Amino acid sequence: MQRDHIPAEVKRAVLVEAGHRCAIPTCRATTTEIAHIDPWAKSNDNSFENLIALCPNCHTRFDQKKEIDQQSIRMYKQNLSILNNRYGEFERRLFEILAKSGERVFVVGVGGDILVANAVKDGFFEDKHVEGMWLEIVGDNGYQKKFPMSFTFWVTDAGVEFIRRYASGVDISS
Ligand SMILES: [Zn+2]
Structure with missing residues (x-):
């Protein structure tokens, strides 16, 4: 061959x-x-x-x-x-960006909570519930709900450690 x-x-x-x-x-x-x-x-x-x-x-x-x-x-x-x-594509790119910048806080827009859901579940990011803009939906049938337009996340200590291990090529399986 x-x-x-x-x-x-x-x-x-x-x-x-x-x-x-x-x-x-x-x-x-x-x-x-x-x-x-x-x-x-x-x-x-x-x-x-x-x-x-x-x-x-x-x-x-x-x-x-x-x-x-x-x-x-x-x-x-x-x-x-x-x-x-x-992790999803968005989360993987975020890990790279955070590895380079060393930032501990980031803001994502509508749907951002879904895009980082796996990393949140693993305890790497935490929603700080910072008050931002809301979108209020009111339906004819009396349906009413407010959706956040942005989410502010904190990179936890576990998240910092995970990103450090990933960026420096240390085993991330555990
Ligand atoms: Zn290369």
């Missing part, structure tokens, strides 16, 4: 897993290559489990310069799969 004969559907799955970005959380560059976690020459393994999306720069730092070790790359791969299974 040739090195470059990675089946198209496997390539696609590896790119989708990483959101068509470099799998390293602090990088996330949009130019991607497919890298072998266990080197092809040694493993002859073109399976999904042995492949990860990296940008050319991180690929070189891993493959050639050995600045990023195999253990770390395995952890990035494992964390990706956990994140993809447990």
